[in-house]
Amino acid sequence: MDTGDIYFIVGELQKYGPLGLGLLSFISNLIPGFPAIYLSLLASYAIVSPGGYQSLLAIVAAGAGSGLGKTCLFLVSGFLGSKLETVRARREALRMITGKRGGIAVTVFLFAALPLPDDILYIPLGVAGFSKLLFIISVTLGKIAMALIVYSLGSTGKWIIDIYISNIGALTVTNIIVLGAIVILASILITYTIISVNWFRIYSAYAERGEGEAIKTLIDEIKIALTFKNIRNKAVLASK
Template sequence: MIKIDILSLFSNIGLEGVFFGSLISNAIPYSAMPYLALVAAYSATSPNEKLIVAITGGVGATLGKLLLYGITRVAGKGLKNRKQNMQYLNLLLGAKPSFITIFLFAALPLPDDVVYIPLGLAGFSFLKFLIPLLIGKIFLVGLVAFLGSRARFLIESSIHSGLLPIAILAMIIFTIELILVVFFVNWMNVFQVYNEEGFKVALKVFLKETYLVVTLNHPDLKKWFNERRISKKL
C-alpha cells in the first residue's frame, strides 16, 4: 500500500516534476525505470497533456543521459594510453547502424546504460549520440504517456518484483565487461581486417578479441593489470 501511495503522489508533481524526475533518473546509471512510473502516473491523471509530457520527459531524459555521457567521456580522456585504440573504434562506430542502435536503446525499455557508458568512454561523436537519443527518448516517454494507467501497472510490477535488484546487478556486471571490451579489444586490428577482408572476417577477429578480454586473458589487459600492481608497490 505504501508503494502505491508514493506512486500516486508522483501524479501531483506537475510537468516540472516530470522533467526533473526524468533528468535525475537518467543521470543515475540503471535507475531509468522509476521515471517511467512517474510519467505513467502523471499521464493517467492528466490525459490532455500527453504530448507535452512526451516532449518534457523526453528532453529531461535526454539531458540526464547527456550528463552521464559527458562524465564517462571525460573519464575516457583520462586513459591516454588507450586513446589511439579508441580512434579506430570511433571509425567503426561511424557507420549508420550506430544511429539505429542508439535510437532503439533509447526508444525501448532496454538497459541503455550498457551501451551509452562505453560510447562515452570511447569519445563517440556528441551530435551522432544526441540526435537518435533525443528522438528515442521522446518516443519512449510519449508511448508511456499515451498508455497511461496500463503502462503504470506494468512498470509498478517491474519495480516491486524481487527480480529487479538481480537484473540491475547483472546489468552492472555486463557493463563492466563491456567497458573492458571497449578499452582492450585491438580495434586497430579489427578495423584493418574489416577494410581488407570484409565484415565476416572482422567479426571473427572481434569475437576472438572479446573472448580474450572477458576471460581476462587478453595481452593488453594483462599488461594493464601488471602496470597497476607495479605502480601500487612503488
C-alpha cells in the same frame, strides 16, 4: 516498491507536474546501470493525469530529461576518453568502428527507444568522440518515443505498473542504501569493462573476418576484463 509506494510518489509528483518527472528521469538516466524506476512512475502518472496537454508535457519532459541524463554520461565518457592515456590509445579504434554516423545515429535511437542496455553503447561512443549533435538528437528522440510508449500503456490500466515494479521490493531506507551501493558498484564495473576492452583487437577481427568473429572477440575481451586477467598479468610481471 509496492503499489502504495508508487501512488505516494506519484501524488508527490503531481505537486511538481511534468517538471518533477523530467528531473527524476534525468537522475535515473545519469548513472550507468541505474534501474529505470522513472518508467514505473511515468506509467502510474499516466493513470492520474488529467490528460490533454498535460500528457504531452509529461511525455516530452520524461523523454527530454532521460535524453539529457544520457547526454551528460556521453560527454563525461568523451572527456575521460580524451584525458586518460590508457583510453586514448584505443579511441582511434572506436572512431573507425563508429565511422558511419548515420547508421550509428539510428542505433542510438533504437537503444534509447527500446528496453536495451544502452549504456554499453553510449559510453564507447562518448570515448570515440561520436558527433555530439547527432547523439543528442538521436537519444532524445528515442527517449521521447520510449516515454510515449510507456505513458500510452500506463493510461490503459494499472496492470502495466506491475511489469516494472514486481521485483523491486518495499521502498525502505535500508533498501535505498543497498540499491545505491549496488548501483555504484555496477557503474564502476560497467565503466571498467568498457575501458578495458581492446577495441583494436575487435576492429581487426571485424576487418579481417567479419561480424561473427568480431562478436566472438568482444565476448572474449569482456571475459578478460571481468576476470581481471590483465591486472593479474601485470601484477605477475611487476613481481618478477
